[in-house]
Amino acid sequence: MTDLTLAIVHHLIVFGIAAVLAAELALMRPAAMSPHTVRLLGRFDAAYGVLAIAILVAGFARVWYGAKGPDFYLQNHVFWTKVAAFAVVGILSIKPTLRILAWQKALKADAAFVPPPGEVTALRRRMLAEIHVFALIPIAAAVMARGIGLGA
Numbered sequence: 001m002t003d004l005t006l007a008i009v010h011h012l013i014v015f016g017i018a019a020v021l022a023a024e025l026a027l028m029r030p031a032a033m034s035p036h037t038v039r040l041l042g043r044f045d046a047a048y049g050v051l052a053i054a055i056l057v058a059g060f061a062r063v064w065y066g067a068k069g070p071d072f073y074l075q076n077h078v079f080w081t082k083v084a085a086f087a088v089v090g091i092l093s094i095k096p097t098l099r100i101l102a103w104q105k106a107l108k109a110d111a112a113f114v115p116p117p118g119e120v121t122a123l124r125r126r127m128l129a130e131i132h133v134f135a136l137i138p139i140a141a142a143v144m145a146r147g148i149g150l151g152a
């Protein structure tokens with residue numbers, strides 16, 4: 001029952017992250033920029049932060065309390081590849097998060113604030129990279145779940 005509950009929660013959070021990333025990417029384009037878009041980006045990015053922490057907790061809860069036991073994962077290099085890919089996604093998201101936070105501040109000082117197009121384009125490129133690395137994670141997940149990569 002614990003294993004099933006953790007699996008359900010894990011999947012729901014994963015789809016939540018994918019939805020938030022897609023929404024942020026759709027908004028992160030110079031032509032779409034407006035004070036309202038900046039505010040929405042702030043909200044989505046806050047949700048993204050909460051979901052990222054939640055998947056980390058749910059993921060490691062599956063490692064420790066899942067049906068297969070921690071050794072199944074901790075000795076699997078594909079599991080660590082998955083964790084590394086997650087870390088890369090996290091590292092790639094630092095800059096967009098910092099800029100989105102700075103934009104919220106700028107918006108408080110100037111209600112008509114919109115970020116410069118060059119900055120938006122650069123962040124969009126970075127978020128595209130982030131989404132591509134994110135897409136590698138379920139691939140590693142399916143591989144490791146089947147015991148491929150164990151004992152290496």
Ligand code: HEM
Binds near residue numbers: 146
């Ligand atoms: C560091 C964070 C994470 C940890 C520690 C973690 C850990 C786990 C564990 C232990 C399982 C169970 C595999 C099994 O059934 O034996 C699992 C399954 C899965 N994870 Fe994660 N996970 C994390 C983040 C993610 C993320 C961000 C994604 C999506 C991008 C993801 C996608 C999946 C999928 C799709 C499965 C099901 C695999 C299958 O049954 O074929 N996980 N994860």
